[in-house]
Amino acid sequence: MLTRRGAWRGRSAVLISGLTVALVVVTVISAGRGQLGVPPAEVAGSIMNRLDGGLEWLLRRIGLEVDLPLGIGPLPSHPQGENTLWLVRFPRVSLAVLVGAALATAGALMQGVFGNPLAEPSIVGVSPGAAVGASFVFVTGVSWLGEWTVPIAAFVTGLLATLLVYALSRAGGRTEVVTLILTGVAVTAVAFAIVAFATFVANPEAREQIVFWQLGSLNGARWPAVAAVAPFVGVGLVVALLSARSLDLLSLGDRTARHLGVHVERLRIVLIVAVAMLVGSGVAFAGVIGFVGLVVPHLVRMVAGPGHRLLLPASALGGAVLLVGADLVARTAIQYADLPLGMLTALVGGPFFFWLLRRTRRRAGGWA
Numbered sequence: 217m218l219t220r221r222g223a224w225r226g227r228s229a230v231l232i233s234g235l236t237v238a239l240v241v242v243t244v245i246s247a248g249r250g251q252l253g254v255p256p257a258e259v260a261g262s263i264m265n266r267l268d269g270g271l272e273w274l275l276r277r278i279g280l281e282v283d284l285p286l287g288i289g290p291l292p293s294h295p296q297g298e299n300t301l302w303l304v305r306f307p308r309v310s311l312a313v314l315v316g317a318a319l320a321t322a323g324a325l326m327q328g329v330f331g332n333p334l335a336e337p338s339i340v341g342v343s344p345g346a347a348v349g350a351s352f353v354f355v356t357g358v359s360w361l362g363e364w365t366v367p368i369a370a371f372v373t374g375l376l377a378t379l380l381v382y383a384l385s386r387a388g389g390r391t392e393v394v395t396l397i398l399t400g401v402a403v404t405a406v407a408f409a410i411v412a413f414a415t416f417v418a419n420p421e422a423r424e425q426i427v428f429w430q431l432g433s434l435n436g437a438r439w440p441a442v443a444a445v446a447p448f449v450g451v452g453l454v455v456a457l458l459s460a461r462s463l464d465l466l467s468l469g470d471r472t473a474r475h476l477g478v479h480v481e482r483l484r485i486v487l488i489v490a491v492a493m494l495v496g497s498g499v500a501f502a503g504v505i506g507f508v509g510l511v512v513p514h515l516v517r518m519v520a521g522p523g524h525r526l527l528l529p530a531s532a533l534g535g536a537v538l539l540v541g542a543d544l545v546a547r548t549a550i551q552y553a554d555l556p557l558g559m560l561t562a563l564v565g566g567p568f569f570f571w572l573l574r575r576t577r578r579r580a581g582g583w584a
Contacts, residue, residue: 227520227526228520228526231516231519231520231526231530232526232529232530232533235530235533235534235537236533238533238537239313239533239536239537239540242537242540242541242544243309243313243540244256244259244260244263245544246305246309246312246540246541246543246544247259247301247305247306247309248305249544249548250300250304250305250547250548251552252294252296252297252300254292254294254297254300254301254305257290258290258291258292258293258297259292259301261290261291261292262291262292262297262298262301262302265291266302303438307437307438307439307441307442308434308435308437308543309540309543310437310442311434311437311441311442311445311501311502312434312437312536312539312540312543313536313539313540314442314445314446314449314497314498314536315434315445315449315498315501315502315505315539316508316535316536316537316538316539316540317449317453317532317533317535317536318445318448318449318452318453318494318495318497318498318535319337319494319495319498319505319508319509319512319535319539320508320509320512320513320531320532320534320535320536320538321452321453321456321494321509321528321531321532321535322337322342322452322490322491322494322495322509323335323336323337323508323509323510323512323513323531323535324456324509324512324513324516324524324527324528324531325456325459325463325487325490325491325494325528326340326342326491326509327513328463328466328467328487328524329463329466329483329484329487329488329491330382330385330396331466331467332396333514333572334396334397334510334569334572335396336506336507336509336510336569337491337495337506337509338404338504338505338506338507338509339397339400339404339506339510339569340378340381340396340397340399340400340403340404341377341378341380341381341399341400341403341404341407342374342377342378342491342492342495342496343374343495343499343504343505343506344377344403344404344407344408344411344504345373345374345375345376345377345378345403345407346370346371346373346374346377346492346495346496346499346500347370347407347408347411347429347430347499347503347504348373348377348407348410348411348414349369349370349371349372349373349374349496350366350369350370350373350429350499350500351410351411351414351415351418351422351426351429352369352373352414353365353366353369354366354414354418354422354425354426355414355417355418355422355426357422363440363441363443363444364444366444366500366501367444367445367448367496367497367500367501369500370496370497370499370500371448371492371493371496371497372492372496373496374492374495374496374499375488375489375492375493375496377403377407378488378491378492379488380403381396381399381400381403382484382488384399384403385399385400411426411429411430414426415427428503429499429503429504430503430504430558431503431556431557431558431559432502432503432504432505432506432556432557432558432559432561433502433503433546433554433556433557433558434502434543434546434557435547435554437501437502441501444497444500444501445497445498445500445501448493448494448496448497449494449497449498451490451493452490452491452493452494452497453494453532455486455487455490456487456490456494456528457528457529459483459486459487459490459524460523460524460525460527460528461524461525462478462483463483463487463524464522464523464524464525465478466478466480466483467522495509502557503557503558504558505539505557505558505561506558506561506562506565507561507562507564507565507566507568507569508535508538508539508561508565509535510565510568510569510572511538511564511565511568512531512534512535512538513527513531514568514572515534516530516531516534538561539557539561542557542560542561543557545560546560
């Protein structure tokens, strides 16, 4: 007879494997679609060829001469196929994977930290707060830390906005859902007012960059942007995964979690910093992309249950799949046009949020 632990492991393996396969498939398809089409077989052949060359170079560096058979499969037949894939498409797809994983994981963390299903980075002011720091960098032109200036500025202001919402929403020591939403709306309004003022005083180049953020897009993604975002996302994901057990205990209530050895306030502060790191780095280069952190964790929770050991990695994979797919639609739905990515996610996330709000209120007995 299959034990409960065995059933959980089987479900986890199926979910993670399915999402991983879906991510690989949508990545190959997305990389090949565009004005210059590259068939999936040629995309896969190009990837395998690069892996072959990279591994052989690494082995030679450690003194081994091995001829690996990975470089198989057809290469792009178009003369500019390789350049299109590795200079344009793969940086954009890679950034979509990182930003999607970051936003979905941040949403799952915030729902665990605040203890309610409506917490989401764009709803409680994290994304608009991060946009304040990024717009400040573009308006002033400061570049103290090179490629790191924008993500660090976005991280700091996103963190401040999150801490402000958290502090103001904990009236009487509890975080009420309605209080959280209203506080997030207020902080978001102030943040967008600051961004609007920055847009007003900015020069034309900086103004275009700020408008680009407010719409959300991965257009123009390059490998330096991927390299700048990856460390922030990597650290945030590691912190999230290490906190999975503590989040499970926190879901039992603050008092129970404390009796089981969880330092509740310290855990919340650490995870809020991780959320700001995840969201701030994504906003810095992709703009404000809402509702990914709301939709994906809920869909995963419906399949996997509330346990964070599975919810967090599955949400990261699901967010990556969603954003890569949304970006594919954004740049191929209309020929010679690049639709705002934030608009597409809002078209899906807005109705989902309204449905979730109604569902939550009904469970609480607030609506008939």
